[in-house]
Amino acid sequence: MLDLTGGTSKVTAPEKRDGYFNPEPGNPAAIQKALFEISNLVGDFEKPRYVKFDETLCVHSRNQQTGCTRCLDVCPAGAITSAGDTVAIDPFICGGCGGCASVCPTGASTYDLPADNFIYARLRALLGAYRKHGGKTAPVLLVHDTTHGDEMVGIVSRAGRGLPAHVIPFAVNEVTQVGFDFMAAALD
Numbered sequence: 001m002l003d004l005t006g007g008t009s010k011v012t013a014p015e016k017r018d019g020y021f022n023p024e025p026g027n028p029a030a031i032q033k034a035l036f037e038i039s040n041l042v043g044d045f046e047k048p049r050y051v052k053f054d055e056t057l058c059v060h061s062r063n064q065q066t067g068c069t070r071c072l073d074v075c076p077a078g079a080i081t082s083a084g085d086t087v088a089i090d091p092f093i094c095g096g097c098g099g100c101a102s103v104c105p106t107g108a109s110t111y112d113l114p115a116d117n118f119i120y121a122r123l124r125a126l127l128g129a130y131r132k133h134g135g136k137t138a139p140v141l142l143v144h145d146t147t148h149g150d151e152m153v154g155i156v157s158r159a160g161r162g163l164p165a166h167v168i169p170f171a172v173n174e175v176t177q178v179g180f181d182f183m184a185a186a187l188d
């Protein structure tokens with residue numbers, strides 16, 4: 001959807017909505033960029049399901065007493081609503097920022113792109129390889145996204161001295177998906 005009406009966007013968190021573009025009508029460069037991105041969106045579109053939700057672990061409410069609203073408080077897209085004792089996550093509104101998963105205290109909401117525990121397996125492999133190949137200094141993880149972050153890491157390498165040897169770049173879909181579980185796994 002190319003929205004050139006300006007002003008208030010038609011959806012919440014427009015920057016997080018796959019397939020929605022609302023460049024400023026008075027900004028030709030922004031419109032050109034949107035048109036360029038739209039020109040690549042040809043064919044079938046499968047909306048990614050970013051979050052896996054296990055309602056049995058959700059402690060949103062019991063006996064009409066609210067216990068947890070963390071994900072509701074952080075979701076920028078308005079994809080999460082209260083649904084009795086648990087919450088409901090609308091996968092069609094979800095923009096995949098990962099905020100809900102990173103603040104969920106029980107693991108009811110987990111980020112699922114990539115699916116399952118692949119991210120931890122990759123983390124273990126990277127840190128294991130660092131140690132195995134003689135990394136003595138405590139490694140530093142540079143968690144970045146796959147768009148802007150990838151570009152920045154590339155620029156640092158091409159135009160500068162590159163990252164220090166003990167800094168390990170770690171690409172994820174959205175940096176906001178990283179929570180305490182990831183940090184605890186990295187420290188383990």
Ligand code: SF4
Nearest residue numbers: 075094095097098100
């Ligand atoms: S990942 Fe979670 S917080 Fe982010 S938009 Fe989707 S439901 Fe909302």
Ligand code: SF4
Nearest residue numbers: 058059060068071104
């Ligand atoms: S943060 Fe987790 S436990 Fe709390 S309401 Fe959301 S899904 Fe449920």
